[in-house]
Amino acid sequence: MDYPGNLFVVAAPSGAGKSSLVKALLELDSQVLPSVSHTTRPPRGQEKHGREYFFVSDEEFDRMVLADAFVEWAHVHSRRYGTSKKMIEDRIARGADVILEIDYQGALQIKRVFANAVLVFILPPSWEELRSRLERRGEDSPDIIEMRLENAREELAQAPQFDFVIINELFERALFDLKAIVHAQRLKYSAQRRARADTFQALHIP
Numbered sequence: 001m002d003y004p005g006n007l008f009v010v011a012a013p014s015g016a017g018k019s020s021l022v023k024a025l026l027e028l029d030s031q032v033l034p035s036v037s038h039t040t041r042p043p044r045g046q047e048k049h050g051r052e053y054f055f056v057s058d059e060e061f062d063r064m065v066l067a068d069a070f071v072e073w074a075h076v077h078s079r080r081y082g083t084s085k086k087m088i089e090d091r092i093a094r095g096a097d098v099i100l101e102i103d104y105q106g107a108l109q110i111k112r113v114f115a116n117a118v119l120v121f122i123l124p125p126s127w128e129e130l131r132s133r134l135e136r137r138g139e140d141s142p143d144i145i146e147m148r149l150e151n152a153r154e155e156l157a158q159a160p161q162f163d164f165v166i167i168n169e170l171f172e173r174a175l176f177d178l179k180a181i182v183h184a185q186r187l188k189y190s191a192q193r194r195a196r197a198d199t200f201q202a203l204h205i206p
């Protein structure tokens, strides 16, 4: 599908820093809008319904799956997460750029539906640093941290399927790279649209 707005998808193993990078990008760039996912996991800390996620029951998630309400959804860390069609389609159709922070399974599903979506994978600088970020964040129990690290092995192996890979060692450097990807995509599409309009005009195609 082709829309006037751009779609960016950021995926990473838990703790690599994707939420921090996306949050910083959104603060700097008002043209990019976030997508708020649905999840069956319970809220953490200060998380609010409708802000970080729509926290829904298993029954509600099942109902949405049956109603074909998700553009993608996946089982991640023993819970379910999904992006509703409603959340992104009207935004990109109106010309906004939308950024999704989802896991690799969802990212690959998005690419199948939106061939122009730009997939970005965030890597931690090392295994030790990934563990220590999860521990320092202090939001997950040791069991959950172990499960997330275990799942990270499979997630890291998916990086080559993405359009871009950013190593989040120095935060500012990684943010610079993410901004550059967003700007490059905007330039590419505005140039393509202009070229298409010029061609139509030159050929007198109404």
Ligand SMILES: Nc1ncnc2c1ncn2[C@@H]1O[C@H](COP(=O)(O)OP(=O)(O)OP(=O)(O)O)[C@@H](O)[C@H]1O
Residues within 6 Å of the ligand: 012, 013, 014, 015, 016, 017, 018, 019, 020, 021, 133, 134, 136, 137, 168, 169, 170, 171, 172
């Ligand atoms: N470049 C960095 N250097 C050091 N710490 C970082 C860096 N980037 C992020 N962090 C810290 O690492 C922790 C994990 O970051 P964040 O919550 O953004 O990860 P995430 O990939 O979104 O994880 P999840 O998928 O579990 O939500 C946070 O405490 C964050 O402040």
Ligand SMILES: Nc1nc2c(ncn2[C@@H]2O[C@H](COP(=O)(O)O)[C@@H](O)[C@H]2O)c(=O)[nH]1
Residues within 6 Å of the ligand: 011, 012, 013, 014, 037, 038, 041, 072, 073, 074, 076, 077, 081, 082, 083, 101, 102, 103, 104, 105, 106, 107
């Ligand atoms: N496929 C999808 N994955 C999603 C979505 N929203 C979030 N996620 C990913 O889940 C894990 C865990 O997130 P957490 O907030 O519980 O730490 C992480 O990799 C997210 O990117 C979604 O809509 N679809």
